[in-house]
Structure formats: structure tokens, C-alpha cells
Amino acid sequence: MRNYLLLLSALGLVCLSPAGYGQGMPSYHYSPPPAMPNMPLPYGPFGNGENLAHREGAGSYQLADGSWQRSEKMVFDGSKLVIKDGAAGKLRFDANAIRQLEVKADTFIVMAGLPGQSLAEGPAFYQSCVNLRGVRLLAQYPRNSKATYILSRPDAAPLLLPTGKARFKAAMLEVVKDCPALTEQITDGSLRREEVVQIVQEYADCRRRGKAAF
Template sequence: MRKYTLLLGVVACLLMSRVGRAQGFPSYSPPPMNISQMNMNHMYYGNNRNPNYRKGEGSYQLPDGSWHKSQKLVFDGQKLVVKDADADKLKLDFEAWRQLEVQRDTFLVMSNLPGRAQAADKPELVHSLLNQHGVRVLELCADYGKARYFVSRPQVPLQLLPSGKADFKTAMLAIVRDSPILAQEVSSGKLGRNDVVQIMQEYVDFLKRPGAARN
């Protein structure tokens, strides 16, 4: 009996000593990972693409005013690449051209957009959503807040449409006031800021009618 008691005591001592040694080991914590800065566009859209990505036949305008057609243009929202088989591959930052027409879309590079306290450091890219009979609706690209819309009309400078619901209604009513039906839809809230292209399209249709009043 004493042998068994002694043996159990030895085993207990060995177990306690192992536990003690294990508790004495420093715990391992992996070093923090150094994650480099990533382009947010890549995270959101993948494959280096963003909502302004276009590919296909089109034409582009250089700062000197000249237009150049291409069978294969690739625009990733930041760079324009001309990939025609019979010409050298050309890469242009969007500040190196003035207008781009591809896949029935038109992008413009503009400076001094209205609504700013001071001019931007570099020209900005805008998407033409509507361009008919001298009336144009533009949307600022790569602006990760609320969409910013601009409207131009014949003999009227480009204007920034307000983002607030009430201010937008006031500004839009000043434009479409000559069309009673359209003014009523805007005034009642049936058509709002998210319908800016539809509003201006209907306004253009109104202006094309014989005898329509104009602002």
C-alpha cells in the first residue's frame, strides 16, 4: 500500500512540474500585420474597374480641340488606353484629353465646376447623362457621397443643383416653371432629385412643342 501511495505521489509531482513549466512559458502573440494602403476602387469594384469603366469603339478629343476615332478604347475611370491594331498603344490620363465618347456615353474633363468656394487643384471628370437641344445634365464622377448633378441650358451657365430636397425643388421649379404639368410633378414631390434626368428630358420634350414658352 505504501508503494502505491508513493507511486501516486511521484506521478502527481511530475504532472504538477509539467504544468508549472508550461505556465512559465511566455505566451505567443503574432506581430501586427503591416497592411499597405489599398485603392478603395479595387476593393469595391474588383479587376481595377469602377462604375465609369467603358470599352469599345469611340472617339476622344485632345486639348487642342482635335477629335480622334478609335476602334478599341478602354477607359478604367482614370486612364484612357487606345488599342488600335494599326497604331501604337496610347495611354492618356483623363487630364490629357477633353472629351470621350464610347458606348453611347460621353465623359468630359472640366475645370472650375460651379458650387465650389475655390477651383479644384486639377480638372474633374463628369459624365454626360443628357445632351439634347442645348440642354445638358452632368454628374460628377468619383464623388463618393451623394451624386452631384449639374445642368446647363441655352444662354444659361452651368449650375450645380442643390442636394437638399427643398432647395432642389426650388431650383428645379425655376427651370421648368413654363411647363405647368412638369412643374406640378416637381412641386408635389412626384419627381425629385433622383429623377433629374427624367425631369430635364421631359422639359426638353416640352420645349420642342410648337409655341412652348421658354425661360
């Protein structure tokens, strides 16, 4: 009996130790899962429950002349953008005057200027998957079809990446043609459309290393 009590005491000390506590008790530290670009996810943390187009917070917006402006307090409701921290009081822009809107954690509403999207169709909702050194990959996740990806680079027009395997491969080989290692992986099929986020990240790194002739 005495040995049994000693054993229970020893087990209790292990459970109360830092190592034992971590194993015996659940962790309540929450880390949101990373976005999986090859899965049919919903449009993400957009809207406010009533208006899918709603955005509110700090960010930047691009006007029709191509210029970007910064704001700490802005509200977008799908039809207009209201800037609340302007020196002259509130500023209001019609949605047609906004080309792109970047709010909080690098999410975008693209109003104009991207392939396959027109103002007449209303705001297009995109999630930013990659934003490295001016190279951006935006994604839209339709519920019943393949994700749509748009590649944005500082020195080229936005590129709508094809959904078909062969056409995607040809398009990406043209983009990364000055990055030999990446070109080889795409050519031999090691990196495919399902790995588009990895491709774009490595492409951005290639530019940083100066292996691409820009």
C-alpha cells in the first residue's frame, strides 16, 4: 500500500511539472491555420456579417491615376470609400474611383485593372497569398471551381494564371525564365499549379538574389 501511494505521488509531481503540465492539459494558444491555395475555401475574413464587401481599418488605396494613399481610418462598403483621418475632414471616393484597396492583413478588393474583371461586375474579392519584394499573388476561391490566381509584379502587367496544367506551366516558365533552378523544377513537374504559392515565393527570392535580369 505504501509503495502504491508513493507511486501516485510521483505521478502527481510529473503531471504538475512544466513538462507534465504541457502534456496533460490542453493548450488554449490559438494559431490560425495557413491559407491552403489548393482547397475550395470561402472568401475568407471579408465583410461584417451583413455586407460581404465591407472593409474597415488601416490600409492603403489606389486611385484611378495609379497613386497609392495611406489611411489609418477608412471604411469601404462596396459602393464608396470613406477616409476619416484626412486633414480636411472626411474624404469620400466612389467605388469607380478606386482601383485597389488594401486593408489590415494584406487583403484586397480589386476594383479595376486586373485581367478578367470589370467594374460592371462589382467588387472582386481577392486574398493575398504572397507579398514579397513587390511580387504579389492574389487568389479568389470560387466554391465550385478552381481557384483563380493573379500574379502582380512591379515591372509587368498583372497576369491571370491559367487553370489548365499545360497552359499554367507555359505561363510560369515565361515568368521565371531567368531563374534556372525554378525553371528546372517547373519543367520536370516537381512544381505544379498546386504549388503556385511556393513557386511565387521562390521567384521573389530569385529576384532578391539578383539571378533574374530585371
